[in-house]
Amino acid sequence: MAPDPDLDRRIPLITGPTPFEPLPRLGAALGMVPGALWVKRDDVNGLGGGGNKARKLEYLCADAIARGCDVLVTGGGQQSNHVRMTAAAANRLGLACVVVVPGDQPETPTGNIVLDELFGPEVVRIGVGATGATVGLDYYAVEAAIEATGDRLAAEGRRPYRIPIGGASPVGALGYVRAATELLAQAADAWGAEPDLIVVASGSGGTQAGLAVGIGDHGRILGIDVGARPDLDAVLPGKAAEVAILDGRPEPTGTPMVDHDQVGRCYADLTDACRHALVSAARTEGLLLDPVYTGKAMAGLMAARADGRIGPATRTVFVHTGGTPALFAAGIGDWLRKESRHAPHPGVDRPH
Ligand SMILES: Cc1ncc(COP(=O)(O)O)c(C=O)c1O
Numbered sequence: 284m285a286p287d288p289d290l291d292r293r294i295p296l297i298t299g300p301t302p303f304e305p306l307p308r309l310g311a312a313l314g315m316v317p318g319a320l321w322v323k324r325d326d327v328n329g330l331g332g333g334g335n336k337a338r339k340l341e342y343l344c345a346d347a348i349a350r351g352c353d354v355l356v357t358g359g360g361q362q363s364n365h366v367r368m369t370a371a372a373a374n375r376l377g378l379a380c381v382v383v384v385p386g387d388q389p390e391t392p393t394g395n396i397v398l399d400e401l402f403g404p405e406v407v408r409i410g411v412g413a414t415g416a417t418v419g420l421d422y423y424a425v426e427a428a429i430e431a432t433g434d435r436l437a438a439e440g441r442r443p444y445r446i447p448i449g450g451a452s453p454v455g456a457l458g459y460v461r462a463a464t465e466l467l468a469q470a471a472d473a474w475g476a477e478p479d480l481i482v483v484a485s486g487s488g489g490t491q492a493g494l495a496v497g498i499g500d501h502g503r504i505l506g507i508d509v510g511a512r513p514d515l516d517a518v519l520p521g522k523a524a525e526v527a528i529l530d531g532r533p534e535p536t537g538t539p540m541v542d543h544d545q546v547g548r549c550y551a552d553l554t555d556a557c558r559h560a561l562v563s564a565a566r567t568e569g570l571l572l573d574p575v576y577t578g579k580a581m582a583g584l585m586a587a588r589a590d591g592r593i594g595p596a597t598r599t600v601f602v603h604t605g606g607t608p609a610l611f612a613a614g615i616g617d618w619l620r621k622e623s624r625h626a627p628h629p630g631v632d633r634p635h
Contacts, residue, residue, distance in 0.1 A: 334605020
């Protein structure tokens, strides 16, 4: 096999290529022709409970080590997948890790917090900030605290590598340029053609930007906003342009597509559409989604099918970005039960 040219700027952390699987029963329930709907399983990739952050961390950690850094500094919401995965990657590579999270330490750990405590990074807690969100995300307060924590560590003689929320720097997004290349090869095997549409949860925007650069066209990526950052639309074109320059590729054509309809009241709001999507995927395909990102992304896919943006034969790939530990966060079981009581076998409502 030819050597991987990326290995001078990437440290392998995942088992890949990640699986590319058909979703025949979910597709049929959505009125799609057999073989039209597939999932790219980045939730199962081998590191620390899986998810999209592993791909970003392959590039971020390589950059950190190349710069002689010895401690990763990042942050996110209390149930952040990115925090959990950064702590796991640091352990894998023998680096230290400091994470910034909002709010007090919960009395009983649940979901990702169980795994954070298991991986054991140093935790810096900040006040709940302007939004008052205790489990949500005050984006700018956390970003500022990551910077300040990095400064504090540097003053103590450490060599910090600051990673923004979601690993959303251009270096991190290179992981999704690589994922897009992988996905295109798998789509060629499955369909003998490229996908018409890729649907993905969009939080900080790094995953969507990386995919757009890898596919070469913003117009084929439908990002479902989960409400993590207020300026998602504004940052996507510039972010993609930066990633393209870094990777020596042309800027993607078209303009980014972001669907804001699934956010609900705020980041991590538990919406009925998300719950319905979660239950539908579980009951038609045995596929686990999460309540904050992929459940909302699947709800966005289902809405796009219902209003015709996705046609019966649209070659569609759902990128599963992980997050399933959040299924075990406080209150999620009770929330899921609401669907079970009212719809014991919901499957999926046919859109037409
Ligand atoms: C499970 C999951 N999916 C999707 C995303 C969104 O990725 P991005 O921040 O690159 O937009 C995240 C980010 O935290 C995540 O944890």
